[in-house]
């Protein structure tokens with residue numbers, strides 16, 4: 001449904017997005033994950049037709065976002081990260097105005113406005129001036145706007161940013177429900193957000209490039225491919241003897257308080273443990289502890305982006 005091919009965007013001579021390619025199949029919820037400044041909003045603005053790419057191509061439902069921008073806009077609901085709302089309009093006036101632009105009139109318009117006011121928890125503030133709304137409520141108006149014409153594709157830039165914990169949960173549940181009828185690309189810089197939102201796939205973007213992509217399970221597997229065995233010994237050991245361990249692919253040692261820590265990699269960690277115990281017994285090494293270490297998705301994210309997650 002969304003097809004992005006070698007998309008590149010330069011701001012002056014700064015490459016904000018470089019050679020980005022990905023697909024979002026119809027009916028999927030895809031999480032676009034990356035730290036601040038990674039290029040998420042830039043990519044989404046290009047998809048929504050608010051920014052032109054320097055090179056590369058993007059299509060939505062087979063339509064080019066640049067050449068068929070009017071038709072593309074009919075098919076997408078875009079929620080920008082800071083919603084360019086009209087401060088002096090009341091919520092329901094704004095939605096009526098936006099519905100008109102989207103070609104909704106009469107009874108259909110009233111029905112859709114009532115629907116989105118309800119879905120985005122805005123009924124209590126429908127008569128309030130947008131300029132007086134809190135950030136979280138303004139965020140919800142942006143989401144309501146994106147949903148107005150019930151477009152097949154939703155592009156949501158950080159939909160849970162600025163919301164309180166209860167609203168974050170409610171928004172995740174709403175996205176889950178919307179995922180039954182819409183194709184959704186949503187961005188976030190928070191890993192736990194894609195873990196908790198029911199994303200079918202995750203694309204990790206870093207410094208304008210796609211650094212990893214796949215299902216959460218794929219990425220988890222990729223992270224744990226780097227699993228190792230941690231073995232702590234009291235006193236010193238003769239590391240040369242490790243050469244006799246079948247299947248060992250890498251070994252590193254470090255001093256710890258009163259002993260040595262080995263970090264061992266092997267194709268089959270399961271069979272490495274008894275072999276290591278056998279070697280320790282034969283060498284007279286005093287084992288303090290042996291435990292596997294499986295990197296988490298968070299470790300992978302930190303490894304890719306070099307930043308701790310929130």
Ligand SMILES: Nc1ncnc2c1ncn2[C@@H]1O[C@H](COP(=O)(O)OP(=O)(O)OP(=O)(O)O)[C@@H](O)[C@H]1O
Pocket residue numbers: 011014016034035036037038039040041042043081189
């Ligand atoms: N109009 C602009 N002119 C110059 N540089 C820009 C412009 N807009 C964005 N950038 C730069 O491009 C890079 C990518 O920005 P973008 O807003 O796409 O990141 P992001 O992944 O959405 O980050 P965040 O999580 O903070 O929203 C950043 O380094 C940003 O400073």
Ligand SMILES: [Mg+2]
Pocket residue numbers: 040041042081157
């Ligand atoms: Mg952004």
